[in-house]
Amino acid sequence: MRWNIGTSVLLCLLLLLAGCQASRLAQLFGSPADEKAASHYVDLLRDRQYAAIEAVVDPSQRRPDLHQKLETMASYLPSASPTSVKVVGVQSMQRSGERTISYTFQYQYPDRWLLIRVVRRTTDGSTTLLGLRVQPLPAALETINRFTLHGKSALQYAVLAAAIVVPLLCIYALALCVRTPLRGRRWPWILFIIFGLVTVSVNWTSGQWNVQAISFLLFGAGASKAPYGPWIISVGFPLGAIWFLARRRHLIRQATQAPVPPELPARAGPGAAE
Numbered sequence: 436m437r438w439n440i441g442t443s444v445l446l447c448l449l450l451l452l453a454g455c456q457a458s459r460l461a462q463l464f465g466s467p468a469d470e471k472a473a474s475h476y477v478d479l480l481r482d483r484q485y486a487a488i489e490a491v492v493d494p495s496q497r498r499p500d501l502h503q504k505l506e507t508m509a510s511y512l513p514s515a516s517p518t519s520v521k522v523v524g525v526q527s528m529q530r531s532g533e534r535t536i537s538y539t540f541q542y543q544y545p546d547r548w549l550l551i552r553v554v555r556r557t558t559d560g561s562t563t564l565l566g567l568r569v570q571p572l573p574a575a576l577e578t579i580n581r582f583t584l585h586g587k588s589a590l591q592y593a594v595l596a597a598a599i600v601v602p603l604l605c606i607y608a609l610a611l612c613v614r615t616p617l618r619g620r621r622w623p624w625i626l627f628i629i630f631g632l633v634t635v636s637v638n639w640t641s642g643q644w645n646v647q648a649i650s651f652l653l654f655g656a657g658a659s660k661a662p663y664g665p666w667i668i669s670v671g672f673p674l675g676a677i678w679f680l681a682r683r684r685h686l687i688r689q690a691t692q693a694p695v696p697p698e699l700p701a702r703a704g705p706g707a708a709e
Contacts, residue, residue, distance in 0.1 A: 470522060473538035473553040476567060480505065481512040493556055493563035508569040511549055512542075519543040523550075523576055523663040533558045535565065541576055541663070548572035576663040580640050590644060594637045597670040601655035605629055608676035615683060616690040628679055631655025631671020640665035 479487050485505045492501065524539030534557045542549040554566030572579065587595075608628045617624065634650040637643070652671035660666045679686075 469536055469555075470538060472562075473536075473555065474520070474540065476553050476564060477512075477540065477542075477551055480509050480567070480569070481514065483509055485509075488564065488567070491562070491564045493565045496565060505567075508567065511547075511569050511571055513544055513547075515544070517542045517544050521663075524552075537566070541572075543575065548575055550576070580660075580663065580665040582639065582666050587639070588642050591637050591639060591642055591668075594635060594644075594668050594670055598656040598658070598668050601631060601670055601673050604673050605631070605654045605676045608673075608679050611683060612679055615687060617686055618690040624675075624679055627675030628673075629654055630675065631673050632675075634669050634671045636667055636669040638665050639668055 476488060485502055488505060489501060498504075520543070521541045522538060523541045524537070526537040528535045535554065536557075537552060537554040539550065539552045542551060548571070550570040550572050552566065552568045552570075554564070556563050556565040605628055609625065612621065612624050612628055631652040631654070632650070634647045634652050636645045636647070650671065652669060655671045655673045655676075657669045658666060659669075
């Protein structure tokens with residue numbers, strides 16, 4: 436019971452930490468000036484100031500249909516101010532005097548949700564607009580990516596079930612390994628038991644899955660979630676735990692069996708010929 440309570444408290448602390456990180460994305464990877472500059476392009480798009488946007492578009496992104504794309508994106512934006520704006524993603528990369536920073540905003544309006552991404556590039560003091568995207572959302576990201584058991588695929592349910600069973604199997608095998616008499620060192624078996632191999636991960640929101648053939652997953656399962664992002668459930672094959680349980684009786688017999696002394700060479704008697 437103590438272990439369950441401690442685990443629950445730890446999970447709550449991790450969730451609170453994730454929430455704090457989500458609210459400080461701009462402070463960690465950008466600055467208030469970067470956020471203001473990114474949101475300025477959204478304001479220009481909402482005010483239909485296409486010429487001002489086209490003037491700062493990076494040369495690598497200039498296309499004949501640029502104006503048409505700006506009009507299409509602007510059609511999603513109401514002229515009224517949004518009821519709330521949240522920074523839901525920040526990425527920054529700097530190399531060889533060039534800095535690229537991406538801001539993703541979640542705009543809430545009374546009748547819609549929008550996900551807007553602005554990418555800026557700064558080279559030798561000159562800043563250009565590298566990317567601008569407006570994506571309608573059916574609901575807030577917090578709602579879309581919440582953890583729910585409704586409407587999931589068979590693969591998602593299977594991975595979730597395995598993510599519950601595999602750690603229990605690893606812990607069970609580990610407890611038996613600690614109590615089982617073994618011949619030789621115990622720690623190689625412990626390391627073999629506590630890691631799962633060949634990780635299968637599934638995006639709990641979209642159902643997309645991925646397999647990593649070379650991977651080691653502690654206790655054979657894990658779950659991760661980026662701020663405002665989907666849950667990723669991962670499970671590994673508990674080869675070490677299964678192998679130990681299958682060979683446990685043999686290992687016990689091997690450890691408890693008395694070693695057979697080597698046969699001594701026959702000693703010649705007094706009258707034996709030399």
